[in-house]
Amino acid sequence: MDQIRMRVKERRELTPSIAEFTLEPIDEVTLPEFAPGAHITIETPSGAMRRYSLVNDGAAPKEYVVAIKREPQSRGGSASMHDEANVGAELNIEVPENDFPLTDVQKYLLIAGGIGITPIYSMAKYLDKKGKLLRIIYVSRSAEESAYLDELNASFKSRMIVHHDNGDPNAVYDFWDDLVTPRATHVFCCGPKPLMDEIKAVSGHWPEGRIHFEDFKPVDVVRDDDTAFEVELKKSGTNVKVPEDRSILEALRDAGFATSSSCESGTCGTCKTRLLDGEADHRDLVLMEEEKDDFVMICVSRAKSGRLVLDL
Template identity: 65%
Template sequence: MELIRMRVAARRALTPHIVEFTLVPLHEGALPAFTPGAHVTVEAPSGAMRRYSLVNDGTAPSKYVIAVKRESAGRGGSASMHDEAVEGHELNVKAPENDFPMADAPRYLLIAGGIGVTPIYAMASHLEREGKDFNIIYLSRSAGEAAYLEDLTTAFGDRVLAHHDEGDFDRIYDFWDHFAEPQKLSVYCCGPKPLMDEIRAISGHWPEGRVNFEDFKPVEVVRADDEPFEVELRKSGATLTVPANRSILEAMRDAGLNTVSSCESGTCGTCKTRLLEGEADHRDMVLMDEEKANNLMICVSRACPGGRLVLDL
């Protein structure tokens, strides 16, 4: 995959916890184009690889625009972007990929929850340029936490329905009227897991392929009940304790040990590693069942409770 060296040309605070980054290439030459719904994988200053949706038009881009929410319960990637990726800072960025592509439809309903607004904004801008019929439902806790809300309402007017529940369960938006009867439109939804679970549940009677989702957290890298465990790296001779809130890959990085990685979400297979001893708690979406006894993905997998792993690293 192509690696592009880019510079932070501008930062814009969208909310107290979300910052927009404009990235431009260090060297001359056209940037790879992309379609609405695409994302880039960015190597944060901490070394963590994180995926961010692209907000700008990808037809002939001279820049990549992303928005990053500081995740207080995260593993340091977003905090590193907020604290260290200042204007002028250089970053490694992988060429755009699109796991959330749009298909042609007579009408569109775009549903965004929180930071999930980023691909939805790009899709709406594209549909506007194409003269297509669409509406947006944008959910957030409050107007002050809704990134791009002013931009969206300025651009698309009353086609944007913004709903803020203020953290009150009784004020959660009711989607049933939108999904009670299947309609001749395509739905694109991006947001937190509870939102997408709700949309999946109430759209089960719709034709297959009509309701589409984007989720940047396909696996739980760290779970609340995880425990520390020991991993021996046979080739390097190192033995590490992997904390409950870190992955093997992150523990290696923290110890100054370099290894290859890409998605860091258990979906690409780049960090596939030979398992020499121990029983792994597999959390990836790549390995075949017959591979799991002797391999694991160090970006997401752990030792089973009380266990210890020996890896061919």
């Protein structure tokens, strides 16, 4: 069972930009269990495949719960979930995977930034039930934009630091005091890239294996200096323009061509496509060097110049 057809059972607005979706299976199937830190990949109403962390208890689940932020620069995934995934909507999902598993130690420091609270909240509930020692640092722009803040305060207030910077770069939380002294504690961090870069910078002196990160965007799919280009689909003889702010895969989808994809972040290999001509700007984390002349991951990679000819 690689895909499951699900229905939106409940929808709850957590903040002005974050909605929680409770998904239940349409057919009578046993949902796979999952551990804290796991995610599911959802085929959003726009057709984009997006990964979202699971928030609920993964032991014998009857439903899957995710919280999704409408991203300001959404290329279709989160925006379509907010606009179209109302109660009763049907969605395909892929079974849970876990690239952010908890280790089994006695002490934990859980760090969340913004929507990165979703796997951290799941971890905190699980560790608390197991009687583990934990602290939480939750940073965000404002209380209004902090998902699950009331629930976290109710359960972890004495073990949690909450910091709002109100969008002021001079008012961001200083993690140095928390990480200056390496400890037996294991640190789990999820949030925007600047937060994770900061944690990496101030924890470089910690022993290897004690700092853990979750990052659904290991590569920049679209960059500020990207330009438009064309791809030729050899089998159909069609030319498709890829705008500067869209991936090849998204441009093909926009043009009505069915595409196979999963992660859409250059890490899984599902969209591997034979490259017949042209020089690709490879941005994936999958292809071996010896494959790069003959294949391209169309979810993240682009043309270095001119056009690409694909075996599609």
